[in-house]
Amino acid sequence: MPIYEVSSLLLFCIGLWGFFDNKHIIKKILALNIIGQGIFLLLISFSKRAAESGHDPIPHAMVLTGIVVAVCATSFALYIARRYYDMTGHVTVEKDGVKYE
């Protein structure tokens, strides 16, 4: 049983479930990050499939790039969430008292 692949898929699905099951914006952002970690782990586990000697450096480099992009996106999303809370006082996406799910 390829343990890294299976656990990365598990992380992906936990994140997917968390994303759709929570209404709180911060929880949604956290769930998106968990999905991202699952994909990174999958890429890392693919890098060892490459050949007999050493690892394939391209998935490795893609994950390094992905981590930086994920950090940027998360910080921007948190900033927007914070502005949204400042302007409306809500922590969930809603309009005129009706929650969007």
Next chain:
Amino acid sequence: MKSFTLVMLSVLTFISMLYGLSFMPETIGVDIEKTQRQALSFDIKNLSTAVLLNFRAYDTFLEIGVLALTLFGMIHLSGDQKEMSILSKTSHHPILIPLTIIICPLMFIIGAYLLWSGTTYTGGAFQAGAIWASAGILMVKIGLIDNIRATNKLLIFTALLSFLSFIIVGVMFYEKFTYGVIFFLELTIMISTGITLVFIYALSRMMMTKRGHD
């Protein structure tokens, strides 16, 4: 009922992806030795660094672009607090201040070492920049850095420095990415990453100061 459906859908996704995984080939025909030979011809002994800055330099270039884009988005969203200073919210904690003074020089040294070791071992500009940025954030917290404003031109220029230097290097040294050029790029990436991350932290701190809670 809705929760149960979502759990079942997630489990179904997991099972179908697991099934798809069984069709993946055990090995992929990648010629690592060829990559290794090419990397060594550029005086770089770490394969990941070689991939990031030689073969797939566009990735790194656009990654820096995303970092700059985040910063500009935040400055744009900061609205009426552009001229605000973070001075009013410094911490006077009796442990944090001496800890910062002791630990910050060490963090700068470790960051510089990580940058230098990127040629041969795992390490590199972004990791070094992250460590420098955490030292900077500690200094912002105790008030050693207190003049960050969203309209500071020098800070914005420094945050864009790596993006500009990447363009210049790409135009001028297109054929020969030598060790010196790559080291210059890594240095500017480290400085820009550090400054940008501290800037982002300071911007969110300004917002909290405005609301009156930490």
